[in-house]
Amino acid sequence: MKRLDPGLIGTLYRAACLAELDALKPGNVHAFAPGHRMVVADFVTSAEVSAPALARPGAGVGARIRDGVAATMAAVGQNTNLGILLLCAPLATAAERGEGVAAVLDTLDRADAAGVFAAIRLANPGGLGRADRHDVAAAAPDSLRDAMAEAADRDRIARAYGTGFDDLTAIGLPALAEARGQGLDPSWCTTAVHLAYLRSVPDSHVARKHGRAAAEELRREVEEGLAGLDLAAQPVAALLTLDASLKARGLNPGTSADFTVATLFWDALAEAGAALA
Structure with missing residues (x-):
């Protein structure tokens, strides 16, 4: 190697x-x-x-x-x-x-x-x-x-x-490859990776600070609320609305x-x- x-x-x-x-x-x-x-x-x-x-x-x-x-x-x-x-x-x-x-x-x-x-x-x-x-x-x-x-x-x-490190090979790297295959700009490919982790597994940092139920609720919120979101359209407003909501609630998906x-x-x-x- x-x-x-x-x-x-x-x-x-x-x-x-x-x-x-x-x-x-x-x-x-x-x-x-x-x-x-x-x-x-x-x-x-x-x-x-x-x-x-x-x-x-x-x-x-x-x-x-x-x-x-x-x-x-x-x-x-x-x-x-x-x-x-x-x-x-x-x-x-x-x-x-x-x-x-x-x-x-x-x-x-x-x-x-x-x-x-x-x-x-x-x-x-x-x-x-x-x-x-x-x-x-x-x-x-x-x-x-x-x-x-x-x-x-x-x-x-x-x-x-x-x-x-199977989360990288099962979640992150496939999401990155898919985003690139869609022709997304590099920063939006990164957003796609982050959202893939948020949708797939409850965030550990949120779970430690707010409990496992809160982490699972956040996962469902992202999965359902962003269903069908087209990152190729660079939906800044929609994602900033979610961003502000999470920060207002003190939810920081740092593990993702x-x-x-x-x-x-x-x-x-x-x-x-x-x-x-």
């Missing part, structure tokens, strides 16, 4: 982060509207300062995530990209090693667990709560995969560590946005020659 240069990996990571910000993603921060006491500039800075850690040559997955979060917190003072880094670090590692992402996940060790637990404590994401086993306030376990499995039923990103970045990153790495599947 082809190994990608770390410098290129960092460039593609930054590009994926910035492309996600250019798209109108209802409920999230984007170029059309801020939200949740955050603005686009926070995320632009976060992408820039976390890229060196994410693409550091030879670094393990946990170290990439920990150092990326640390750089972000130092620069913007809030958690803007923990989920992004959790998803993108295994992809970056796989691309550098010339391996599939499943192979990288199979080799995660105690050092990776320690790095991820440290990153989560630094970021202190909203609605995290407590866990009976593998709580992030405790010492890191020997197996990061075991810790992620413990959280898989309540966190879609944790679940991804046990499924080889994280998966959107990871989808764009996977696609760019694959285009550059990485064989991630």
Whole structure:
């Protein structure tokens, strides 16, 4: 398998982060509207300062995530990209090693667990709560995969560590290919990916902060309310109406946005020659 240069990996990571910000993603921060006491500039800075850690040559997955979060917190003072880094670090590692992402996940060790637990404590994401086993306030376990499995039923990103990132290959990448096949502009292809995640699975970030019922209700609202929406017509007004409604209710589908970045990153790495599947 082809190994990608770390410098290129960092460039593609930054590009994926910035492309996600250019798209109108209802409920999230984007170029059309801020939200949740955050603005686009926070995320632009976060992408820039976390890229060196994410693409550091030879670094393990946990170290990439920990150092990326640390750089972000130092620069913007809030958690803007923990989920992004959790998803993108295994992809970056796989691309550098010339391996599939499943192979990288199979080799995660105690050092990776320690790095991820440290990153989560630094970021202190909203609605995290407590866990009976593998709580992030405790010492890191020997197996990061075991810790992620413990959280898989309540966190879609944790679940991804046990499924080889199948949400990317089953939801995000097909939605991106379909949007491109329809001739959509790049930013509207990104919107299509985000909406595909919103329609397909309850958003974990919403579930953590507002409960699983609220997350499922949001999924149904998007699925039913946007049925038949023609993204080729660039329906800014309709999506901004939904965007304002979600933000007024404090609903931030951040996990869907994280998966959107990871989808764009996977696609760019694959285009550059990485064989991630």
